[in-house]
Amino acid sequence: MAVILEKDLPRGREALHQWYEAAQEVAAAASDPTQRLAVSPKLPRPVWAMAVRYSLFLLERRVPGPGVEVRVAPWGAVKILDGPESDPHNLTPPDVIELDPDVWLRLACGITAWAEEKEAGRISAVGERDDLSGLLPLVGPAR
Known part of the structure; x- marks a missing residue:
């Protein structure tokens, strides 16, 4: 199942842009x-949800594959990168990364770096x- 419906892509793009702009103000x-x-940023829950879903869609589109599952609960999960797939008895791939929505969006928007969030203990990664x-980042000045 897709992390975001095709009809929601424009709404997701706008939500991610809104989150990015608000986060840039807070960070500045x-x-x-x-x-x-x-x-x-203090934004409505639906904005957060669509921003997460759209950013996961961007990640999945950039590096599709079955090897790593990226989970951002409660709003989405995608499988990315080539590599070993999950076995038929366990649908979870061997590599799993779990992040909270605020951590994921900070990373996706370039507010923070992977090493910073990892060192702070905010990334759960197995594999x-x-x-x-x-x-x-997926969006922002670096992309």
Whole structure:
């Protein structure tokens, strides 16, 4: 099942842009660079949900494959990258990365870096391919 419906792509794009803009404002106001790890704009829940779904869609489109599952509960999960698939008895691939929505969106928008969030203990990753730093950010000045 797709992480976002095709008819919702424009809404998702707008939600991610809205989250990015709001997060940039919050991050710019932070006096200490470590405060970027707490950036979490006050936006309606539906905006967060669509921003997460659309950003996961962008990731899946960039590096499709069955090898790594990226989960951002409660709004979505995608499988990316080539590699071993899940076995028929266990639908979970050997590599799984779990993130909270605020962590995922900070990474996807380039507010924080993978190493920062990992060091802060905000990324749960199991498997050999537990680092998405080369694929992020998905939006923002670096992309």
